[in-house]
Structure formats: C-alpha cells, structure tokens
Amino acid sequence: MDSILLQILNGLDKGSAYALIALGLTLIFGTLGVVNFAHGALFMIGAFCVVTLQRILNISTVKIDPSKTDFLGNPLEVKTPYVVNWFGEATGNAIINWSVPLAILLAIPVMLLIGYAMERGLIKHFYKRPHADQILVTFGLAIVLQEIIKAFYGANPIPAPAPELFRGSFDFGVLLGMAENSVIYPYWRLIYFAFSALIIGLVFAFLKFTTFGMVVRAGMADRETVGLLGINIDRKFTFMFAIAAVVAGLAGVMYAPINSPNYHMGMDFLVLSFVVVVVGGMGSLPGAVLAGFLLGILESFASMNQVKSFFEALFLPSIDQIIIYLVAIIILLTRPRGLMGRKGVMEE
Amino acid sequence: MGILEVKNVNKSFSGLKALQNVNLSVEEGKIHAIIGPNGAGKSTLLNCFIGKLLPDSGTVTFDGQSLLGIPPHKINQTGVSRVFQTPEIFTDLSVIDNVMIPCFARRDGSFSLHAVKRVEDEAEVRDKAEQMLVDVNMADKRDMTASSLSRGDKRRLEMAMCLAQDPKLLLLDEPTAGMARADTNNTIELLADIQSKRHITMAVIEHDMHVVFSLAQKISVLAQGTVIVEDLPENIKGNPKVQEAYLGGAH
Amino acid sequence: MFSETRKNDHLLLLLFAIVTLAGPILLAPLGAGYPDLLQRFCIFGIFAIGFNILFGLTGYLSFGHAAFLGVGSYSAVWMFKLLTMNVIPALILAVLIAGLFSLLIGYISLRRSGIYFSILTLAFAQMSFSLAYSVLTPITNGETGLQLSLKDPRILDATNTSGSLPSTNLFGLTMNSTAKVDFLGMTLQFNIGFYFCAIMLIIAFYISMRIFRSPFGLMLRAIKTNQTRLNYTGINTRPYTLAAFVISGMYAGLAGGLMACTDPLAGAERMQWTASGEVVLMTILGGAGTLLGPVLGAGFIKYFENIFSKINDNVLHNTFAFLPDGLEDFVVSILHVFVGKGWHLTLGVLFMMVVIFLPGGLIEGANRILSWLRTRGKAGDNTAESKETTTTKTAVNPAE
Numbered sequence: 001m002d003s004i005l006l007q008i009l010n011g012l013d014k015g016s017a018y019a020l021i022a023l024g025l026t027l028i029f030g031t032l033g034v035v036n037f038a039h040g041a042l043f044m045i046g047a048f049c050v051v052t053l054q055r056i057l058n059i060s061t062v063k064i065d066p067s068k069t070d071f072l073g074n075p076l077e078v079k080t081p082y083v084v085n086w087f088g089e090a091t092g093n094a095i096i097n098w099s100v101p102l103a104i105l106l107a108i109p110v111m112l113l114i115g116y117a118m119e120r121g122l123i124k125h126f127y128k129r130p131h132a133d134q135i136l137v138t139f140g141l142a143i144v145l146q147e148i149i150k151a152f153y154g155a156n157p158i159p160a161p162a163p164e165l166f167r168g169s170f171d172f173g174v175l176l177g178m179a180e181n182s183v184i185y186p187y188w189r190l191i192y193f194a195f196s197a198l199i200i201g202l203v204f205a206f207l208k209f210t211t212f213g214m215v216v217r218a219g220m221a222d223r224e225t226v227g228l229l230g231i232n233i234d235r236k237f238t239f240m241f242a243i244a245a246v247v248a249g250l251a252g253v254m255y256a257p258i259n260s261p262n263y264h265m266g267m268d269f270l271v272l273s274f275v276v277v278v279v280g281g282m283g284s285l286p287g288a289v290l291a292g293f294l295l296g297i298l299e300s301f302a303s304m305n306q307v308k309s310f311f312e313a314l315f316l317p318s319i320d321q322i323i324i325y326l327v328a329i330i331i332l333l334t335r336p337r338g339l340m341g342r343k344g345v346m347e348e
Numbered sequence: 349m350g351i352l353e354v355k356n357v358n359k360s361f362s363g364l365k366a367l368q369n370v371n372l373s374v375e376e377g378k379i380h381a382i383i384g385p386n387g388a389g390k391s392t393l394l395n396c397f398i399g400k401l402l403p404d405s406g407t408v409t410f411d412g413q414s415l416l417g418i419p420p421h422k423i424n425q426t427g428v429s430r431v432f433q434t435p436e437i438f439t440d441l442s443v444i445d446n447v448m449i450p451c452f453a454r455r456d457g458s459f460s461l462h463a464v465k466r467v468e469d470e471a472e473v474r475d476k477a478e479q480m481l482v483d484v485n486m487a488d489k490r491d492m493t494a495s496s497l498s499r500g501d502k503r504r505l506e507m508a509m510c511l512a513q514d515p516k517l518l519l520l521d522e523p524t525a526g527m528a529r530a531d532t533n534n535t536i537e538l539l540a541d542i543q544s545k546r547h548i549t550m551a552v553i554e555h556d557m558h559v560v561f562s563l564a565q566k567i568s569v570l571a572q573g574t575v576i577v578e579d580l581p582e583n584i585k586g587n588p589k590v591q592e593a594y595l596g597g598a599h
Numbered sequence: 600m601f602s603e604t605r606k607n608d609h610l611l612l613l614l615f616a617i618v619t620l621a622g623p624i625l626l627a628p629l630g631a632g633y634p635d636l637l638q639r640f641c642i643f644g645i646f647a648i649g650f651n652i653l654f655g656l657t658g659y660l661s662f663g664h665a666a667f668l669g670v671g672s673y674s675a676v677w678m679f680k681l682l683t684m685n686v687i688p689a690l691i692l693a694v695l696i697a698g699l700f701s702l703l704i705g706y707i708s709l710r711r712s713g714i715y716f717s718i719l720t721l722a723f724a725q726m727s728f729s730l731a732y733s734v735l736t737p738i739t740n741g742e743t744g745l746q747l748s749l750k751d752p753r754i755l756d757a758t759n760t761s762g763s764l765p766s767t768n769l770f771g772l773t774m775n776s777t778a779k780v781d782f783l784g785m786t787l788q789f790n791i792g793f794y795f796c797a798i799m800l801i802i803a804f805y806i807s808m809r810i811f812r813s814p815f816g817l818m819l820r821a822i823k824t825n826q827t828r829l830n831y832t833g834i835n836t837r838p839y840t841l842a843a844f845v846i847s848g849m850y851a852g853l854a855g856g857l858m859a860c861t862d863p864l865a866g867a868e869r870m871q872w873t874a875s876g877e878v879v880l881m882t883i884l885g886g887a888g889t890l891l892g893p894v895l896g897a898g899f900i901k902y903f904e905n906i907f908s909k910i911n912d913n914v915l916h917n918t919f920a921f922l923p924d925g926l927e928d929f930v931v932s933i934l935h936v937f938v939g940k941g942w943h944l945t946l947g948v949l950f951m952m953v954v955i956f957l958p959g960g961l962i963e964g965a966n967r968i969l970s971w972l973r974t975r976g977k978a979g980d981n982t983a984e985s986k987e988t989t990t991t992k993t994a995v996n997p998a999e
Contacts (some may be wrong), residue, residue: 033715132717135660135717135881136950139662139879140947140950141951142947143873144948148936274718278715318729318734319734321729321732325722325723334720335977336710398831421832421834424832425833435823438824440823440824441817448814449817450832450833451820451831452814453834459834459838459839461842462813463813463816467812467813470814473814509832537923556875
C-alpha cells in the first residue's frame with residue numbers, strides 16, 4: 001500500500017512535466033495545425049532561465065581581505081554578490097536562495113518573446129507548407145537552440161537547487177497513520193505538482209471564460225468557420241503560441257531543482273510528450289493532461305523493484321525504460337484516436 | 349431490379365438528418381441524374397456508394413453485392429468509379445502517368461509488387477492510357493504536369509482516369525460545374541458518346557438543367573435528404589412537387 | 600548530369616559507377632581520399648538512398664530509421680561472433696533482421712499517416728535506443744557496445760591462434776587492407792573495404808533506380824501526391840507503404856551491416872534520434888525524391904562534418920590573421936561556436952536553411968542555376984517564354 005502510494009507520488013512530478021509540455025503541443029497543434037518539434041527546446045530554455053538568473057545573481061565584487069588567509073597562505077579573496085551589497089546580507093542571500101521561483105519572473109517575458117519571435121519569424125511562413133516541412137524546420141530549430149545552449153553553458157548538467165525552505169521531505173506515512181518514513185516525498189516535488197495543477201487550471205480557465213479563449217477553442221474545432229466570422233484569428237493564434245511557449249518554459253523553470261538543467265533535456269522530454277499527446281488523443285487538451293499524468297505514474301510503477309523483477313523473469317529487465325512506448329503502442333492499436341481524441345480532428 | 353439499389357438509407361451528422369429513407373434504383377446501361385437544391389444530400393449520398401461514408405441504416409447493393417462497410421479500394425475494384433466535385437488527380441505527376449495508374453490498378457489489382465519492368469516498357473498499358481487521352485481530347489497535353497492544367501482539363505483528366513478502369517458504374521459529381529458553355533457541351537457529348545459506345549451505367553449529380561435533360565434517361569429529385577420523385581425526364585419538368593422543392597428552397 | 604530523365608538511365612548509372620569507383624583518385628585532392636571517410640560516403644549514401652524511397656518517393660517522413668541501421672550493425676557483429684568473419688553472411692543477416700524489424704514497426708506506424716506517422720517512428724526509435732542501451736543488454740552489451748572477443752565461437756572459421764582479434768574479410772580478402780600508390784605528390788589509397796562498400800552502393804543505386812522507374816514506384820509517387828484518389832482507384836495503399844517502409848529499412852540494415860564490416864563493433868548511439876535526423880537532412884539537402892540527391896547529400900554532409908570537426912581555434916586564427924586583431928578575435932569567437940564540437944549547430948542551421956530556402960535540395964538548386972543560365976543565354980525578347988518552359992521542365996523532372 002505504502003509503496004503504491006509512493007509510486008503514484010513519484011509519477012506525479014514527471015507526469016506534471018509531460019502534461020504541461022503536451023498541453024502546449026496540443027494548443028499549438030490544435031490552433032495552428034503545426035507540430036512543434038522545438039517545443040522540448042522551450043522547456044529546456046525555461047530551465048536555463050534559472051541557470052542564467054543564478055549566474056546573474058551571483059555576479060560578485062571581489063575584495064581582498066588582508067586579515068584572513070586561505071589554506072595556501074595567500075590573502076583571502078572575498079566574493080560578495082552585488083545583490084548582497086545592494087539589499088543587505090539577509091535580503092540578498094534570500095534572493096539568491098529563492099532564485100528558482102524568482103526565475104519565473106524572468107522566464108515569462110523571455111518565453112513570451114521567444115514564442116512571439118518564433119511564430120512571427122518562422123512558423124508563420126510554414127502554415128501553407130506541407131506538414132513534413134513544418135516538422136523538419138522545427139526539428140532543425142530544436143537542434144539549433146539545443147546546440148546554442150550547449151555552446152554557452154557546456155554539456156554538463158548544472159545543479160539548480162530549490163530554496164532551502166523546500167529542500168526537506170514531507171512524510172506522508174505519518175499523515176496517513178502509517179509507519180514513519182514509509183512514504184516520504186520531497187517538498188519541491190509537491191510544489192511542482194501544485195504549480196503544474198495551477199498552470200493547467202489557469203490555461204483551462206483562460207480558454208473557458210475569456211472571449212479570447214472562446215475564439216481559440218472555436219478555432220481548434222473549425223478554423224475556417226471562425227475565419228469567416230471576420231475575427232482576426234491569426235493574431236490570436238500568435239499569442240496562443242507565445243502562451244504555449246510560456247507554459248513549457250515555466251514547466252522547465254520549476255523542473256530545474258528536480259533534474260539539473262542540461263542541453264538535451266528538451267529532446268528527452270519532447271519524445272515522451274509526443275507519445276503523451278498521441279495517447280491522449282491529438283487535439284484534445286484534457287486528453288493531453290490525463291495521458292501526461294497517467295504515463296508519468298505508469299513509468300514510476302514500472303520502476304518498482306517488484307515489477308522490475310517480474311519482467312526480468314520474462315527477460316525484459318529495465319522495463320521502466322520502455323513501458324511508456326509499449327503502452328502507447330497497445331493504446332494506438334486498440335484505440336487509434338487515443339484516449340480522448342474525437343473523430344475527424346486532425347486526421348488525414 | 350437496377351444495377352445499383354439503394355434502400356431506406358439514413359445518415360445523420362450529429363443529430364442533423366442528411367439522408368432520410370432514401371430509395372434509389374439505377375438501371376444498368378442508363379444515365380441516371382440526381383438533382384435537387386443545395387444541401388439536399390446529393391454528395392452525401394454518393395459518399396455512401398464509394399465507402400467514404402457508412403449510412404446509419406439501410407442497404408446499398410451493387411450488382412447484387414452490398415457495398416456497406418467495404419473499404420473504398422475494394423468497392424472500386426468491383427467496378428464503381430467516381431469523378432469528384434473538385435478533381436482528385438495526382439497533381440505532381442504527368443498527365444499520362446495519371447491515366448496509367450488506374451490502368452495498372454485495373455490490370456494488377458489492388459496491390460502488386462511490380463518492380464521488375466519499367467513503366468515505359470509497359471506498352472499495352474501505355475497504349476490504353478494514350479487512347480483514353482485521345483478519347484477525352486487531351487492527347488496533346490500528355491506530358492504536362494497535372495497541376496498546371498486548367499480546371500476544365502483537370503475534370504476531363506479525372507474522367508479519363510475513371511474511364512480507364514472500364515467501370516460498370518460511373519458516379520459523376522457535378523461534372524460540368526464551373527465550365528464554360530462550350531466545355532459543358534463537349535462534356536455532354538463525351539458522356540453521351542461513352543454511354544452509347546460502352547454502355548457504362550452512370551449516376552450524375554448536376555445543377556445545370558441543360559446537362560441533366562440532354563443526358564438523363566431517368567431522374568431522381570432529392571430534397572431535404574429524401575427522394576421526392578423518381579421518374580422519366582419528360583415527367584419531371586411539369587411535376588408540381590419538384591417545382592415546390594426548388595422554389596421552396598428559394599424562399 | 601542533373602537532369603534525371605528516363606532515357607539516359609544507363610548513362611547515369613555508368614557515370615555513377617565510374618565516379619564512385621574512382622573515388623579514391625577524385626577525392627584525394629580534396630583531402631577526402633582516405634578509406635575511412637570514403638567508406639562512410641558509401642555507407643551513408645546507401646542509408647540515404649533507402650530513406651529516400653520512403654520519404655522522397657512515398658512521402659512518409661520517418662524519424663526512426665537509425666533504429667534499423669543499429670539493428671543491422673548488431674546483427675552483423677553477432678554473425679562475426681558466432682559464425683564467421685566473412686562479411687557476406689553478416690550482411691545477409693543484417694538485411695534480413697532489419698527487414699523483419701521494419702516490418703513490425705512499419706505495420707504499427709503505418710496505421711497512421713502524416714504527423715502521427717512521424718511521431719510514432721520517432722517514439723519507436725527512442726524505444727529501440729532504450730532497448731539497445733539498457734533493456735536488451737544480454738544481446739547488445741548495453742553502454743559498452745557489442746564487440747568481438749577472442750572467446751567467440753566463430754564455428755566456420757579456422758581456430759584463431761594468433762592471439763589478436765581476427766579482421767573482417769570477403770572470402771579471404773581482408774576489409775582493412777589498403778594499397779597505397781603515390782601519384783602527383785598525393786598518396787592514393789585503394790582499400791578493399793571501400794571497394795566492397797562502393798560496389799554495394801552501386802547495386803543499391805541501381806535497385807533504387809529500378810524501383811523509381813517501375814509501376815511499383817509510380818504507385819509510391821501517387822501515394823505521395825494523392826492518397827485519396829488512389830484509394831478510389833482501387834489501390835490498397837497500405838501494402839504499398841509497408842513495402843516501401845520495409846525496403847528502406849533493409850537499405851538501412853545493409854548500411855548498418857557495412858558499418859560493422861568496416862569496423863566490427865555496434866553501439867546504441869547509432870540508433871539515437873540525432874542519427875535519424877541526420878539521414879533526413881542528407882536526403883532533403885541532396886533533394887528528396889530524386890535519384891542522385893540523397894547520395895550527394897550524404898557525401899556533402901559527411902565531407903563537411905569531417906572538415907568542420909577538425910577546425911579548431913588555431914586554424915581559425917590562422918585563417919583570419921589578415922584581419923585587425925580585435926576584429927580577428929571577434930570573428931573567431933563567433934565562428935568558434937560552429938566548428939569543432941559545434942558541428943551539430945552548423946548542421947541544425949543548415950537543416951533550417953535548406954527547408955526554408957531550398958526545399959528541393961541541391962538537385963533543385965542546380966536545376967535552378969542551369970535554367971537561369973539557359974534563360975540568360977537566350978535573346979532578351981523571349982525570356983519570359985523560355986522561363987515558363989524551363990519551370991515546367993524542372994517541375995516534371997524530379998518526378999521522373
């Protein structure tokens with residue numbers, strides 16, 4: 001029981017990331033009819049917003065303190081970040097400590113800008129080109145973005161710790177009357193889940209309750225009809241693209257403490273998010289969210305020792321590495337439109 | 349008993365009834381026109397014949413064999429060909445290749461790993477395709493890319509493609525829509541010629557009454573998803589129900 | 600050379616064979632005349648030719664073809680380990696297993712077309728990578744990769760007493776033996792492995808040409824253009840697409856097998872999505888749907904990969920030494936990102952450029968230049984007319 005609960009919890013954070021990326025993919029796909037292979041790169045750029053902010057905040061003045069020496073006997077160099085100089089010791093260190101949540105403030109404008117630039121500068125010219133061209137050009141862009149990040153930040157993962165306040169773990173076991181430490185779960189993962197739920201909720205509320213959202217939803221159902229109403233749907237879709245970019249970026253920002261940002265994290269998540277979109281049903285927003293969480297939890301279950309040893313007996317060790325793909329294949333064979341896909345939506 | 353028998357066909361799209369108890373009988377060797385105001389369900393009906401749509405209820409039989417639930421390529425292999433409202437052709441290929449494809453489909457069936465001989469060495473198929481182009485008066489456009497053809501030529505090309513299959517039943521969805529008068533008359537002549545020489549059964553959807561009354565040997569009038577009259581052309585003109593259907597549509 | 604009409608097929612094949620076989624001589628002045636690179640030209644040429652049958656001809660964009668390449672490599676190495684170091688059984692097994700594997704993946708992926716298909720193949724490729732990397736470690740030797748060992752049975756070969764690993768051979772001709780000839784100050788290297796790959800490439804090219812010209816190839820092109828019409832013309836498109844998928848999978852298997860023949864080891868990284876992306880790029884860069892394009896694209900990319908990867912900051916500084924110091928450093932620091940380890944960035948930029956500006960690839964580019972020269976060569980008054988005829992010509996050419 002406790003191990004099952006633990007696996008569900010463990011699946012939530014990855015599931016949240018899948019759901020957020022898949023949500024953006026579906027929005028872009030449903031509105032613009034474009035498959036964005038560079039969406040994973042946006043997630044990665046979000047994570048690197050954290051790294052960038054950390055570096056900015058840690059820009060320091062260097063003073064030589066003659067009264068102290070380091071272990072080699074040289075005068076000690078004392079680095080003081082500017083923020084500490086400006087805001088005083090306590091506030092300054094708190095700002096550095098909270099750099100991950102603060103990066104949200106940086107990521108929103110950055111992602112809006114990148115999303116806008118991407119849509120206006122590149123994607124726009126590909127609406128009338130074949131799907132293959134759209135895939136190829138965004139695929140090329142994904143490589144370019146990833147390699148630029150690699151050139152600037154190197155190939156190694158860069159740790160981005162969560163604020164100290166959230167570094168501990170929460171003991172679910174005690175809460176549910178089980179043994180102590182039977183189900184412990186890092187605070188930050190809980191926060192990630194809550195944050196994702198909030199973002200998903202905001203996106204859905206935005207689509208449901210604003211006129212803008214209504215137009216977008218109508219556009220997803222039938223683009224031509226909405227175009228006939230004389231609504232300038234293209235501009236709305238540009239903004240939608242930017243929003244999808246922000247969603248992916250924020251997912252990346254908050255994921256940084258869970259998985260140290262590295263240049264290839266985008267592509268790793270993209271492939272699985274695509275599987276999520278396909279399983280959820282292309283063009284279905286609830287389907288994307290549902291499938292994201294389901295597959296995240298499923299992956300987590302497959303990594304349980306009991307499950308692993310069971311499959312090892314069937315000569316399939318490390319089943320957790322491929323379980324998502326296997327399930328996706330089975331679902332597609334039995335329900336070609338995915339879990340919540342509707343007939344006629346985005347079908348050739 | 350006609351070669352194509354449609355009985356009590358119903359089809360609705362999310363509650364909206366497109367076809368209601370449609371009955372139709374197309375006699376072998378005849379040209380059967382299906383007319384009616386816009387939105388009467390004519391194209392929906394054709395889609396039920398070729399496996400594009402599955403009716404909610406009712407039967408469609410061709411040559412005594414049900415067509416429902418059979419994939420399009422199998423329906424076509426039994427001898428049903430369709431000319432679409434917007435020409436469906438292979439735009440990237442040359443005109444002659446466009447016509448050779450149905451010739452191969454006719455000769456080799458729905459799949460054949462025919463990769464030993466070159467296309468150009470298939471003299472028998474090419475001759476047949478070229479003859480088709482002569483029949484529709486397009487021999488001079490043999491090597492053009494299909495996408496560069498005029499709209500009228502695209503229609504004629506599609507017709508040649510369908511005829512190349514020696515169909516038993518040819519379905520035509522507004523074969524003259526958007527054509528100039530001269531082209532329309534050419535098409536009428538062509539269809540009449542085909543029918544008299546090769547005795548192909550045809551079902552034609554058409555708005556142009558000139559075309560309908562020059563060709564049709566029998567007419568069904570479809571209005572609001574149901575056949576209101578099926579009769580000989582001479583009886584259709586004066587039929588009050590027909591007039592009401594058309595005028596009613598204008599109200 | 601660039602007009603691929605049906606009539607001069609024999610000439611094209613002859614030229615192709617001559618250029619390929621003369622590779623060590625022709626490419627030596629370009630600094631690409633050494634066996635390792637020449638072999639790669641041939642191997643990736645075969646890979647791209649096969650991919651082109653699926654993508655260029657049939658219009659199905661697969662992002663998972665590296666999986667079949669990897670399967671081919673693993674199969675070939677297993678043959679070397681178990682049976683014999685002769686390359687023929689290894690290649691036969693590589694092609695067969697890759698064919699079976701692509702039949703399985705194709706059967707599932709081809710239930711959908713368009714974007715779905717691309718995503719499915721990408722997912723399959725990632726799954727195959729995971730399988731090779733960790734799940735199927737007993738077969739693939741996981742991270743380390745599959746290698747030869749002295750303890751391998753090799754039941755058909757004579758007992759190995761030399762104490763060193765045997766090398767791959769074709770009935771006794773060892774793949775890595777090279778004859779060096781000095782010629783005009785250059786050292787020409789004639790390598791058995793290269794000639795074996797080159798002959799495979801010529802055969803692969805010939806088969807692809809026959810497919811292009813056959814009724815089967817015509818059907819594949821028709822699928823790319825208008826699948827709806829084909830369905831209503833009595834053609835069942837599924838077996839055609841599956842056949843194209845399996846054929847291209849077998850080509851990839853052959854390429855992977857050849858890789859193992861020239862260097863008998865196999866690793867999971869060969870199956871990564873980057874490798875799949877590379878063959879897509881080769882094909883579109885050369886010209887998808889044309890006969891020669893994929894081979895050109897493969898050669899182009901492998902050649903520049905070789906050059907770019909070797910460039911370091913010293914080379915850059917030497918090249919731009921003529922610039923004023925500050926400017927020199929600036930230019931070098933910008934270019935630095937694109938060379939050496941930054942080759943992938945160059946590749947990505949190239950990828951985007953080709954898709955945006957030259958969707959028809961090098962072949963189309965060459966055709967455009969040729970027709971531009973032709974129109975310029977003619978008198979000014981009929982320019983418009985001749986332009987029109989040449990554009991129709993180029994429009995028909997790639998399809999032919």
